[in-house]
Amino acid sequence: MDRLKNYSDFKALQDRLIADQAPNIPTIVISAGTCGQASGANELIRIAKRELLDNELSDRVRLRITGCHGFCEQEASVLVEPAGTFYPKVQQKDMPRVVCSVARGEVVEDLLYVDPASGRRLEKQSEIPFFKTQCRTILGRNEKVDPIRVFQYIENGGYASLGKVLERGDPQWVIEEIKASGLRGRGGAGFPTGLKWEYLARQQNGTWKYLICNADEGDPGAYMDRAVLEGNPHSVIEGMLIGAYATGAKEGVIYVRAEYPLAVKHCVIALRQARELGFLGENILGSRLSFNIRLVKGAGAFVCGEETALMRSCEGRVGEPRQRPPFPIERGIDGKPTAINNVETWANVPVILRQGARAFAKTGTEKSTGTKIFSLVGKVRNTGLVEVPMGMPIWEIVNTIGGGPIGKKKLKAVQTGGPSGGCIPARLFDLPIDYDSLADAGSIMGSGGMIVMDESTCMVDVARYFMNFLKDESCGKCFTCRKGTQRMFEILDDISKGLARMDHLDLLEELATTVRDTSMCGLGQTAPNPVLSTLKYFRDEYVKHIEDKKCPAGVCKSLITYSINDKCTGCNLCSKSCPVDAIAGDRKVRHVIEPGKCIKCGVCVTVCKLDAVEVR
Amino acid sequence: MVNLTINGLKVAVQDGSSILEAAKFLGFPIPTLCHNDGLHPYGACRLCVVEIGEGPRARMVSSCTHPVQEGMKVRTASSRVVKARKMVLELLLASCPQSKVIQDLASAHNIRQQRFKQEHEQCIMCGLCVRMCKEQMVAKAISFRGRGERRSIGTPFDAKSEVCRQCGGCIYVCPACQLRCTYSDPSKVICGGCANLTPPCVGKNESFDDMMCYMSPCVACEIKKD
Numbered sequence A: 001m002d003r004l005k006n007y008s009d010f011k012a013l014q015d016r017l018i019a020d021q022a023p024n025i026p027t028i029v030i031s032a033g034t035c036g037q038a039s040g041a042n043e044l045i046r047i048a049k050r051e052l053l054d055n056e057l058s059d060r061v062r063l064r065i066t067g068c069h070g071f072c073e074q075e076a077s078v079l080v081e082p083a084g085t086f087y088p089k090v091q092q093k094d095m096p097r098v099v100c101s102v103a104r105g106e107v108v109e110d111l112l113y114v115d116p117a118s119g120r121r122l123e124k125q126s127e128i129p130f131f132k133t134q135c136r137t138i139l140g141r142n143e144k145v146d147p148i149r150v151f152q153y154i155e156n157g158g159y160a161s162l163g164k165v166l167e168r169g170d171p172q173w174v175i176e177e178i179k180a181s182g183l184r185g186r187g188g189a190g191f192p193t194g195l196k197w198e199y200l201a202r203q204q205n206g207t208w209k210y211l212i213c214n215a216d217e218g219d220p221g222a223y224m225d226r227a228v229l230e231g232n233p234h235s236v237i238e239g240m241l242i243g244a245y246a247t248g249a250k251e252g253v254i255y256v257r258a259e260y261p262l263a264v265k266h267c268v269i270a271l272r273q274a275r276e277l278g279f280l281g282e283n284i285l286g287s288r289l290s291f292n293i294r295l296v297k298g299a300g301a302f303v304c305g306e307e308t309a310l311m312r313s314c315e316g317r318v319g320e321p322r323q324r325p326p327f328p329i330e331r332g333i334d335g336k337p338t339a340i341n342n343v344e345t346w347a348n349v350p351v352i353l354r355q356g357a358r359a360f361a362k363t364g365t366e367k368s369t370g371t372k373i374f375s376l377v378g379k380v381r382n383t384g385l386v387e388v389p390m391g392m393p394i395w396e397i398v399n400t401i402g403g404g405p406i407g408k409k410k411l412k413a414v415q416t417g418g419p420s421g422g423c424i425p426a427r428l429f430d431l432p433i434d435y436d437s438l439a440d441a442g443s444i445m446g447s448g449g450m451i452v453m454d455e456s457t458c459m460v461d462v463a464r465y466f467m468n469f470l471k472d473e474s475c476g477k478c479f480t481c482r483k484g485t486q487r488m489f490e491i492l493d494d495i496s497k498g499l500a501r502m503d504h505l506d507l508l509e510e511l512a513t514t515v516r517d518t519s520m521c522g523l524g525q526t527a528p529n530p531v532l533s534t535l536k537y538f539r540d541e542y543v544k545h546i547e548d549k550k551c552p553a554g555v556c557k558s559l560i561t562y563s564i565n566d567k568c569t570g571c572n573l574c575s576k577s578c579p580v581d582a583i584a585g586d587r588k589v590r591h592v593i594e595p596g597k598c599i600k601c602g603v604c605v606t607v608c609k610l611d612a613v614e615v616r
Numbered sequence B: 001m002v003n004l005t006i007n008g009l010k011v012a013v014q015d016g017s018s019i020l021e022a023a024k025f026l027g028f029p030i031p032t033l034c035h036n037d038g039l040h041p042y043g044a045c046r047l048c049v050v051e052i053g054e055g056p057r058a059r060m061v062s063s064c065t066h067p068v069q070e071g072m073k074v075r076t077a078s079s080r081v082v083k084a085r086k087m088v089l090e091l092l093l094a095s096c097p098q099s100k101v102i103q104d105l106a107s108a109h110n111i112r113q114q115r116f117k118q119e120h121e122q123c124i125m126c127g128l129c130v131r132m133c134k135e136q137m138v139a140k141a142i143s144f145r146g147r148g149e150r151r152s153i154g155t156p157f158d159a160k161s162e163v164c165r166q167c168g169g170c171i172y173v174c175p176a177c178q179l180r181c182t183y184s185d186p187s188k189v190i191c192g193g194c195a196n197l198t199p200p201c202v203g204k205n206e207s208f209d210d211m212m213c214y215m216s217p218c219v220a221c222e223i224k225k226d
């Protein structure tokens, strides 16, 4: 690859790439992000390549290997362009048929997605309810580009926003655009990005400034940053370059979790390509902009996602948050002014400059503009990554996109914002998803985790689970955060075992408030959220655990008993599956569980086809 | 100079000082535990919290680490601060009841109850010893390891340290073990915590001068004098 010396070089390359496009040649798009690969996408790629070669179809059908498309539930999936045909859960044996049908311009009916509501087969991706109401500004681009081919990114309009910015030659204009777009940080707190950049641009403390891309994503169950970095690393690099031009930063750092090998690999490749093409280095595209990006692999702690801890980790020190002020914008890495943004925030930057700030701000609500990617998991039919305009009500995400509850049980709550987020009860599902409404309801946007819970979820157990995570992940510097999370866990554990008294609830609340108020960093300040929000909305469940010694959801092992009712026909299924032989009874006679022997593993409930095993 | 108000009083203090320094200079008491004038502030114990800002934006910060800022409004004893302080002390008492320093603080703040399960921890992770060793003894023999529940203090890999001079500085500042107040004969000790700890100079050929030894008054020296 030759280094692009100036803007017209770049324009010529882009024009050539676009002219060479053959939009009518059908393309098989295989989603091969980490989740796709885990579901066998690599095998599908191998088979597809072989089929294309064996049948000499390489000229007539193209193959594109991309990052995650979002519908993880239906991985490994295949998309056919330009028709938009979507094949979910493609098996290896079916792949040759898909390839041949594409060559013939046909559709393999029996492999299409079946809409669970209507039972009909839906051909096009855009008809599938999961995709229909999404607004996939960021994620949708994953389908269009092979992450290791920079030319595909460029032919889809990549680096054009950077070109536009360099042509215009006015850093202040860029900042004004970002400010006007209303973009807020997607990493948690929702700080206005334009304002952050303006502060950095104004810093006079020396000439060296840093930009950071925060890809540490330590929340259990969240993987939107992984999907973006894996599927479209150049969009993040382009965002950072635009940021560098606007703020005068000289060096960038992408801080990515070491547990994301594919994201690391794609980033390394993308950075090398960008360097070779002259998007990184000195005098980028012949302008005054000089910028380099290096990759730092994360140390593997949740708290390293916190900005000051992350910067210390970049300096090679222990990832422990420090007092702010001084804020990183004044003193960040090595004491130099530093601005940090989330992966998704960076990926939004080229979009804003492409669409224009005003067009961007039309999506979403007045105070939260644009779209947000959520990782929708839990007790819904369709799990995966969903990108929706800000302000979409929760029920729409859960019921329309998520397809509603997975079983017969009613939905009870959603938990947003990762481990230190809060639970929002079903009666508040009209709540629009944006930074401020979530905060008012006692939760947070966080980086975008969304766990759906139904009536088989015990809220005390949920709080206990998150507190267990947080007590291990607190860096331990602040006494109240370290000990406070341990003590909250201790009390929650006692409640779940029926060992607590009613005055423990007051103690728990008092302790949670103190931990929130007195901790130094965001981890400690938000750690009580799971406790406070469940206490606020589901206090009655706590009370039932304490006063009646009952777990209404049938989760807390110490408080439940298993018994067999008269629906039992004596089929022997349960007694054969019980690992401790706790079920007695002759064939065709109602079985009985010996409470002393039962270890409450729940196997009998799952095997019984007649709902004869009761949990109380 | 920086202008701010502390408990309603308009004051001007030196640039770059912490809220704690400013408040102390002006005579407003703020309890501290992990703070030591000779060491860099660390902000571990959270006992020194004060409230800054007003209305819904009011929040609490540790005064030992937070710098004063122009126009800042500080309250060192608002009801929110007092409540939090009491909870911190209750937690400390529940974890480390044997510490004389914690006992005194708890009694000074009228802590009458302790509602958590009683523990007897050796260390509250205040980091005084680590800072003492690094900043005053320039030895860097000990440091924090691990995070969360598994956080602990010790030498790298728990091996006998090559750089520790056994000066005792770490023990001198420790609020939890308080070995200084005890005696090496178990029958005569107050807390017994140090029964198996030898005073730093005993059995070593180097002579410790006053500058090196922080164990003053030290039982070993007193015995030698006789």
Ligand SMILES: Cc1cc2nc3c(=O)[nH]c(=O)nc-3n(C[C@H](O)[C@H](O)[C@H](O)COP(=O)(O)O)c2cc1C
Pocket (backbone or CB within 6 Å): A184, A185, A186, A187, A188, A189, A190, A191, A214, A215, A216, A217, A218, A219, A302, A303, A304, A305, A306, A307, A308, A340, A341, A342, A343, A345, A447, A521, A522, A523
């Ligand atoms: C405990 C903790 C963990 C965090 N983890 C992440 C993370 O994994 N990814 C992220 O982008 N931001 C994380 N943040 C938020 C960052 O500190 C920072 O606010 C964010 O990266 C700023 O970028 P933004 O303005 O684009 O949101 C975390 C914050 C805290 C307190």
Ligand code: SF4
Pocket (backbone or CB within 6 Å): A303, A320, A321, A322, A473, A474, A475, A476, A477, A478, A479, A481, A482, A519, A520, A521, A522, A523, A524, A525
């Ligand atoms: S609040 Fe918790 S995670 Fe944050 S600095 Fe304090 S101890 Fe560490």
Ligand code: SF4
Pocket (backbone or CB within 6 Å): A562, A577, A578, A579, A580, A581, A582, A583, A593, A597, A598, A599, A600, A601, A602, A603, A604, A605
């Ligand atoms: S819950 Fe498990 S141990 Fe108990 S009776 Fe059923 S299968 Fe046996």
Ligand code: SF4
Pocket (backbone or CB within 6 Å): B129, B132, B133, B134, B137, B139, B140, B141, B142, B163, B164, B165, B166, B167, B168, B169, B170, B171
């Ligand atoms: S005795 Fe002195 S040198 Fe050794 S660890 Fe303690 S403070 Fe450091």
Ligand code: SF4
Pocket (backbone or CB within 6 Å): B122, B123, B124, B125, B126, B127, B128, B129, B130, B153, B170, B173, B174, B175, B176, B177
């Ligand atoms: S050993 Fe003592 S001085 Fe060191 S951190 Fe623990 S309590 Fe603090």
Ligand code: FES
Pocket (backbone or CB within 6 Å): B031, B032, B033, B034, B035, B042, B043, B044, B045, B046, B047, B048, B049, B062, B063, B064, B065
């Ligand atoms: S004295 Fe300030 S946190 Fe300990």
